Amino acid sequence: MSHAAIEAANAQALQRLFAARPFWTGVRPARELLPQLAEGTVLHAGPPLSWEATCGPLRGALEGALQYEGWAADAASARALLEAGQITLRPCHSVGAVGPMTGVVTPRMPLLVVENREYGNRAYAPLNEGLGRVLRFGANDASVLARLRWLQDVAAPALDAALQRAGGLDLRVLMAQALLMGDELHQRNVAASALVLRALLPHLVRVTPAPEPLAAVVDFLSGNEQFFLNLAMAAAKATLDPAAGIPGCTLVTAMARNGTEFGIRLSALGERWFTAPAPMPQGLYFPGYSAADANPDLGDSAIVETLGLGAFAMAASPAVARFVGLGSFAEARRVTEAMLDITVARSPHFLLPTLDGQGVPTGIDVRKVVETGITPWINTGIAHRQAGIGQIGAGVVQAPLACFVQALEAFAAIWEEEG
């Protein structure tokens, strides 16, 4: 395949990325949206893996999820079902979804629906549970399950009704605005969460019975500064999906981790995963924890970096730079600038106020990654490596080079013979 043909394919992918118009349009039970999510099937983050290969936090989340669904009465019987192969594990990405950290989704869980109004495709993500003891980090006690049931029974119907009245919310506009307000839309979603609350509120107060459950839903939304993360992920997925499957295109369309392996997808190679062992994040730990307790990198949230947000937009978010262990604004800027070396364009929508409105680096080209040896930076939460504990810190990680090398080799093997 000629250089010019690859450039044309990449230009077409970029055009689709930049034309995307992701709207948050609903919150519906997963089983209603995804026929693939039959009883006994559970979604997880990252590339596919067997039960035997699962990491501690994913096991913790799976044990909790089986109890939440009523498939098991306790953690031990959940574990027995999983060990007996009675549960089907599928990647979120295989059904158009993305989930942060363990990414566990079961049929009764509500999913955020994001529709790309330019192309008509949809992407899904679970509701962000908040901080503290949460399923996505592998915690699974009674408080975790009670919150999941409240999200299902109370929050999801209220949010869905508000969205129907609103006619959907334009996420690209909200995300662009949040970048001007110090969010990088991975580790920090303070502004975006406040803006989406502000946008939804006039509708929420008109369709939700008051004082309850309105007050409880308002408490949940106003108390969760990471609420928007899952919307940013679904928006990124809905934006990137139309750029997948373009013949000859060398752009990366997904990066995701299951806590054991780190995987990427290449546009030209469709849904095929290229994987390498998940790296260990570097970061800051909550009191009482250290790197020795950390699980390897985990979650579908790297979809936001795949679009040029998160660590790619670190210059937007000096506060995050410090939080993830970078000392100065200059260092934050260097992370963003390094990502320019492995991408093909700057976003015309997502602008960096501290860099005079230049766009975030967008369109990771596997050829540039392999040529430079520079791999994508990713901002991330850090889970305890044992089941049932939860978040212990936050930090940064660099994607492993090996999966990019494999992907480029596979690309070359297919496209050179057709060139």
Add this chain to the structure above:
Amino acid sequence: MSHAAIEAANAQALQRLFAARPFWTGVRPARELLPQLAEGTVLHAGPPLSWEATCGPLRGALEGALQYEGWAADAASARALLEAGQITLRPCHSVGAVGPMTGVVTPRMPLLVVENREYGNRAYAPLNEGLGRVLRFGANDASVLARLRWLQDVAAPALDAALQRAGGLDLRVLMAQALLMGDELHQRNVAASALVLRALLPHLVRVTPAPEPLAAVVDFLSGNEQFFLNLAMAAAKATLDPAAGIPGCTLVTAMARNGTEFGIRLSALGERWFTAPAPMPQGLYFPGYSAADANPDLGDSAIVETLGLGAFAMAASPAVARFVGLGSFAEARRVTEAMLDITVARSPHFLLPTLDGQGVPTGIDVRKVVETGITPWINTGIAHRQAGIGQIGAGVVQAPLACFVQALEAFAAIWEEEG
């Protein structure tokens, strides 16, 4: 007075500025809070002035205010009352209040109450009306008066009830957070307005009847990105007041404009004003308007610059820098850095994320202003110079040097003989 005695006085003033804890504690009718605000009395922004000296937008606001109070049936009869000297004009600052632009406050208008919990003093500001045709910019038609009545009858009681349930809101914390989110708290209050909405909401939904008036109050709050400005002004006033009246202190404790004159107060010289003609702002105009339509600089909002926010914090807010006609982040940074030359400290609370967390320049020293010839920068709205029209743009202005020179001369005349 010795140099050391002045430094000690300034250090004491700074200590009071930095110890201040301004909380939003209520919204009450002005006449309930201010016994000085008798029937027939109207407050205005800036230093004192006679009816004859008033500018166009202040005349427009006064004509509207008299109709709002029921003291006049129409603009013509309002004008007649004013011309006949039947109305007493007083500066907001003379009663512990601050008002943006024309700053007009009458007895029935609700005022935000901000209490400095460290020193027990209070400051007041009217509710921000939103954008478009509003009294503070000199508009006075039926829609302007109807909104003022709605604020009085509906919004103010709802907000006050929510605040009582909340036990007050810590404004210093909200303002510090907003600076990390691209606000400079004068021209841009997007983040602060969203954060205060988020903080008040759990209380608001529990004390306000639903669906109405809750829905209308939520619409007002979520639709007004400058809602927080008036809170920032009252917080700045409540913070600065305890630093006023310190013998030997050369710090500026107020800057305010009435559209005709620009005035400052010096700590050592208490409530005395030093004035010079109000300068013309430089900025961007709404379509159809130009500098020829602009009124000279107007409003008490420069109280936020007096505390080190607004233009002093321009580096926090690259988006504002462009809006007010500065081209780049580097230029925004230069405005903040220039203000370091005329201030004595950096705030330990209000930090600039783009400058690696350094504090905003705080404590304008009249000696430094006169020595360097550099005067404070101020971000500002621009009003049409005729009564009844309203806002036509936004921009920046530099305070006139003459009032600082007068203040320093007066300081020297008093304190040198006691030295």
